[in-house]
Amino acid sequence: MSSPGENTLRIDGPRLWSTIMRSAEVGPGVAGGLRRLALSDSDKEIRDIFRDWCEAAGLPVTVDRLGNMFARREGQEPGLPPVMIGSHLDTQIAGGRFDGIVGVLAGLEIARTLNDRGVQTRRPIEIVNWSNEEGARFAPPMSASSVFAGVNNLAWGLGRTDAEGVTFGAELNRIGYAGPLPVGGRDIDAYFELHIEQGPILDQAKIPVGVVTGSYAVRGFVTDVIGETSHAGPTPMAARKNALVGAAMIAVGVNDIGWKYSPDGKSTVTRIENWPNLVGIVPSRAQVTVDMRHPDLETVKQMGAEFMALLEDVRKRANVETAIAEDWSYGAEGFDESCVALVRDAANALGHENMDILSQAGHDAFNMARVTPTAMIFCPCTDGITHNEAENCLAEDVFPSVDVLMHAVLNRANRL
């Protein structure tokens, strides 16, 4: 469906790169990366800049009640549902300059390129900046896209709290990004997301384009361990109900499960809380957050069953009680075959070496896949390092994927 001129259409790499580098100045970390937590002052700053960029490119920006931002490039048939390009501008507490950011700014660069070349599309294109993808400040991750996709409701999204007990809704008001649009509930033609791989596969293989066919299956558990407080001096070992011992046994056991299913499987205790966490006191309560991943859904279910058996064992060995406070699962479903094919075909048409790949991290795309045909593209990141200020991408790692994204979106937006 491309018009003849489109076959030679390429993004302006240096312009994209300077846009990414300007973003990298907003909310600097301490080691060359970014600390741009959701709804922080620096998140407001990059949102303001992003809106200015979009408006300068002729794209009006609307904002929904969770602060998700939509920059619209009108189509020849404005009544048709838009093709969306999206990702996120927030970062981890010690995050990188590319994670999420490349995906949003790639959308902007595509719109700029289409403007430069006077390319019109049948359907509108919308570039989305999802609020709070990282979940580093307001757990869980991907909260705003999950409401957009109807997985959670608006009150839930507004009520997320940070470590100080401040709500998402209050902070959204504070930074002026509580928009008027309802969250979701409208037709989207398709959703495309470009993201850095966040793993070493493409970088090691020296392949510039990953055609993401789906994701690892992910299981998560927040588990409470309940013991009893006492004095660490006089209380005999046999009289103790030490919650931290239980939590530690869980952390070790969860790691063992990961090794059992290595290299494809991963299993991690990422978070731990301990009460009262004081010198001289046997801990009365602890909480651990468990993250298990494997490409195969049945295997991740088996890992979850082994985790349950571990809990039973820990209850006996540590003389504690346990309770699952929260659990979740996502991924394991493939993306839309026709959208994935558009990505693969675009890469091949442009002559970029590419490979099929599974996402091992969570992305807003997994929420969007519930409500619209969805595909993702990965670009390499150096050594697969991410969620770390040392995260890096080379320009030549990024540009091919953005061209692929542009052509896949054009083909989708122009289809009859």
Add this chain to the structure above:
Amino acid sequence: MSSPGENTLRIDGPRLWSTIMRSAEVGPGVAGGLRRLALSDSDKEIRDIFRDWCEAAGLPVTVDRLGNMFARREGQEPGLPPVMIGSHLDTQIAGGRFDGIVGVLAGLEIARTLNDRGVQTRRPIEIVNWSNEEGARFAPPMSASSVFAGVNNLAWGLGRTDAEGVTFGAELNRIGYAGPLPVGGRDIDAYFELHIEQGPILDQAKIPVGVVTGSYAVRGFVTDVIGETSHAGPTPMAARKNALVGAAMIAVGVNDIGWKYSPDGKSTVTRIENWPNLVGIVPSRAQVTVDMRHPDLETVKQMGAEFMALLEDVRKRANVETAIAEDWSYGAEGFDESCVALVRDAANALGHENMDILSQAGHDAFNMARVTPTAMIFCPCTDGITHNEAENCLAEDVFPSVDVLMHAVLNRANRL
């Protein structure tokens, strides 16, 4: 050395009990106990009340630069060094109504009783309320008495910070208890401390008076575990340096050491910190606080050596580095034999069944033992429960020990 009338001298039990119960109203917890953290508003409130009580009993109160309070009952020979009775009025975050408090208020009751009966002593008697014994807000415990005893210096004591980074010195100024007196550096004739046992031995044996001959040997370590942050999804198990796995292995191993030396030995990880402690992130750094106790000094040294071997093992198994950030040892030295004998003799003279016992917890008395002849008395507490809002003492558990304390102090204060 007692005068004839002193043989019938007994404290006013109901008065002491009502004083303890008035204290129990200041800084209530959520489950019947106290939350009266050092230098909090409720600590200021009980300090004000304690000062009023002392002044009403004719005891002028002076305060040193760390907020330690000294209520002085003058002796017939004011130039002689005083005999001190002391403990602490601060509590754990979810603490009891008796821990420390009984010891301070026993001193007050003794002064009141001596006043009632017109008993003079050769040496002055001073009742001390030590600041921040618990260390629940400003680590470590017993910080102010450690400066008094010259173990640490004043700047160190003022510079202790709470979890919000507020310094001890700033909070002391805020509550108006930064006094003018230098900390320590003066002659003390002897130091006596009455404390609840914080263990079940006296309660189970139904013996009202514990003659504390010394303490368990205690070793402590704050240990950093250094790994590397990465994404919990894509990062293969073999590429990880998961600091929390290392910390968890330490917590489990430390517990195993405790069991190996059970029932006399105890070994506990009481505190854990984990960075960045976020969902989806492999932890880069963790810190554990380790507490090891045994009545025998050589054995606790052996437990410490096993801990070092554990660290070596953990470094290999978890692919992390470790570093000891802080370590301490205390106890293991006996109290002053003549002062201990005064306690034992007083108990026998008063007809109170008593037994020799070792302290398993840390007390300001261990700091004081470095600079003056020192002894301690334990009274029973129900089921040995302490550092817990359910901590309880019966009046009949407390009164015998206070009489014993009074007669031991009288004999010491009146000796030629």
